[in-house]
Amino acid sequence: MKLKFLAAVGLAATLYSCDDTTTGVGEFVADADEITASAQTFEATTKTLKYTDLNQNGVFSRTSSAYLGKFTDPDFGTYTTDFITQINCTEGFEFPETTQEIVATTLELSYASFFGDSLAPMRVRVDMLDKAIDDTGEDLNLYYTSYDPIEEGYYNPEKPELAEQDYAVRDNSWTDEEIDSIKSENGYYPPLVIDLDKKKSSGIKEDEAGAFSQYLWNKYQENKDYFKDAYSFIHNVLPGFYVHTTSGEGAILYIGDIWLRMKVKYLVERPSTGAMDSVVYTSIPFAATNEVFMSTRLSNSEETLNSLAGEKEHTYLKTPAGLCTEVKLPLQEMYDALGTDTLNSVSMAFTKYKNVSDNSENSPYKMGTPQNLLLIRKNEVKDFFEQRKNYDSKTTFLGTYSSTTNSYSFSQVNRLISQIFSDMRTKEEPAQGWDEYNTMVLIPVKTETDSQGNTIGLSHDLEVNSAKLMGGEDGEKIKMEIIYTKPKFNK
Incomplete structure (x- = not known):
């Protein structure tokens, strides 16, 4: 049974990878065990936040490195x-x-x-x-x-x-x-x-x-x-x-x-x-x-950051301690549709514009691109960095910039969504609602690795980097591609 189940999920994954629009991939059934694997797409909404919106003190900077100087950028x-x-x-x-x-x-x-x-x-x-x-x-x-x-x-x-x-x-x-x-x-x-x-x-x-x-x-x-x-x-x-x-x-x-x-x-x-x-x-x-x-x-420059955070057709990342991106997941909509199903894969990608603006394209001192983004619940950011936690690919996720796709990808978010669905079934709804309580943020981070290259720690990116991402409250929605299974038990 296990092999047939994996084969079903594998076929769904193959179909999913061949088509950017997975809605309409359809269903197939592993007849012997009556396990149906399907694909569906939902949309997340993003907006720009200032770091001080997360914590008025800025970012936690307990590090062995120091930074010194002053620079004026045409955009930030x-x-x-x-x-x-x-x-x-x-x-x-x-x-x-x-x-x-x-x-x-x-x-x-x-x-x-x-x-x-x-x-x-x-x-x-x-x-x-x-x-x-x-x-x-x-x-x-x-x-x-x-x-x-x-x-x-x-x-x-x-x-x-x-x-x-x-x-x-x-x-x-x-x-x-x-x-x-x-x-x-x-x-x-x-x-x-x-x-x-x-x-x-x-x-x-x-x-x-x-x-x-x-x-x-x-x-x-x-x-x-x-x-x-x-x-x-x-x-x-x-x-x-x-x-x-x-x-x-x-x-x-x-x-x-x-x-x-x-x-x-x-x-x-x-x-x-x-x-x-x-x-x-x-x-x-x-x-x-x-x-x-x-x-x-x-x-x-607070005035500049306020202006950029107000733009609704896209979002920004700016380090150090400047701007990050909020991600609001359509949890109630997803739960109503898939709350009793098994989520095998939930993936999402955030695409970067080539340049922040014409100003940055022509600047002789172009900012770098943040290489790693932490996807984390908004209400857990403070404790995560103060307690020096590492991402666990269960409730916190690390996405690395790909110059090939010009994007940051997250492919194991099903673990988080499944946990949230379990909470929605068994726990009392938070005062602000499930969607608001589980609002996520994308934060640029630096990784600390051991001699084998394993990531053993994360800290805020304190170097001068920036990115403009597709999305925004009035911009393109972020596609959440979901592969799920519906076991059908014999009576």
């Missing part, structure tokens, strides 16, 4: 991003016993890629936080992109900056050949190196000489235990940095590694005399790691 307006980071101190750290001083300190931002104009003149400012941010894992609001360190009292904009520096993505102090060689060797461009001793007044203390390096060394001499672990270092020496763009626009850095690098002067024994008087310099790096706090902040 101005986007600005900066970040807060703490610096880790390894347990039991000590400077060499004969250390004389910390000669220089820099903050190094290493990036493997970027978006925009590599030669755009930009200026970055680094401020030291006024107090430590205690990340106990309980206050998840710390990791939302709307988090404001000024409003929360961690940073005072009236205080003199620690450092400010002009830069461009492609540092002209390096030749093209040197840059390409460095990039091919370690995957990163030459880092953005910010001199933390450049300004003579660091704002740390009015009566100090002002050099940040001297401040660090004074703290170490005051109490070596301030450097014994990350907690002590963050609460007694360096609460963290707020790194943000103060002028210029045209590029966004995708930062992978952050280093606080101290150049230290210490003494070693002179071989010829045995005297401890030979001067040696070494570089000691402290890193921003997963064990300490890091969070990206960003803002988009």
Whole structure:
């Protein structure tokens, strides 16, 4: 019986794949077991949502990457991003016993890629936080992109900056050949190196000489235990940095590694005399790691996003934290027609326009296409990302962009619909109705994979990407192609 059943479903699938319009495929019967397989089409409706419609705090951005810069797009307006980071101190750290001083300190931002104009003149400012941010894992609001360190009292904009520096993505102090060689060797461009001793007044203390390096060394001499672990270092020496763009626009850095690098002067024994008087310099790096706090902040042009969200002939995706697409399924209609049947396959595809607009087609800095979309219930988005869940192909689904079909496809949605049908049969209807309660959204995501290529985690896509999709409240409906079976039992 099992083989005949699979053969019936296989034939239905073959018919389905050969005809885009499955309505009218008809029915066939596996006579021996009287199992009928059929196909039917329903229509889903889509519209554009702002991420802040899902959560007023924006998107959850607990990630080991940071983003920095400002860019204005002809379609989506101005986007600005900066970040807060703490610096880790390894347990039991000590400077060499004969250390004389910390000669220089820099903050190094290493990036493997970027978006925009590599030669755009930009200026970055680094401020030291006024107090430590205690990340106990309980206050998840710390990791939302709307988090404001000024409003929360961690940073005072009236205080003199620690450092400010002009830069461009492609540092002209390096030749093209040197840059390409460095990039091919370690995957990163030459880092953005910010001199933390450049300004003579660091704002740390009015009566100090002002050099940040001297401040660090004074703290170490005051109490070596301030450097014994990350907690002590963050609460007694360096609460963290707020790194943000103060002028210029045209590029966004995708930062992978952050280093606080101290150049230290210490003494070693002179071989010829045995005297401890030979001067040696070494570089000691402290890193921003997963064990300490890091969070990206960003803002988009709200007026522009509101205008795009109001367009009804199509929908949009825009990352980071810009626009996503709502999908309303015709559940009651489907239940009335197929509520007692077995759903073998429910598939749907979202087709992308070639370009967002003529503006984007002619732009020299064209946004990328989101590569992966998460299909998830609208009311489950917050918990999914905060709890670091993975998609399960039962209630959450991952669709990957295909350049061949220019679309995102989802083919196992029958598992979700079957569960919803079961709820409709056995549970009390939600106050807002089954259709509204099970409204879905498409959210661009980044995937984390293991060594075998299996997806082990998802996070919000925080790079600059966009897509315009067919659909919309007044546009084309999204076809839901369903293959189902009707077992007929002998009396």
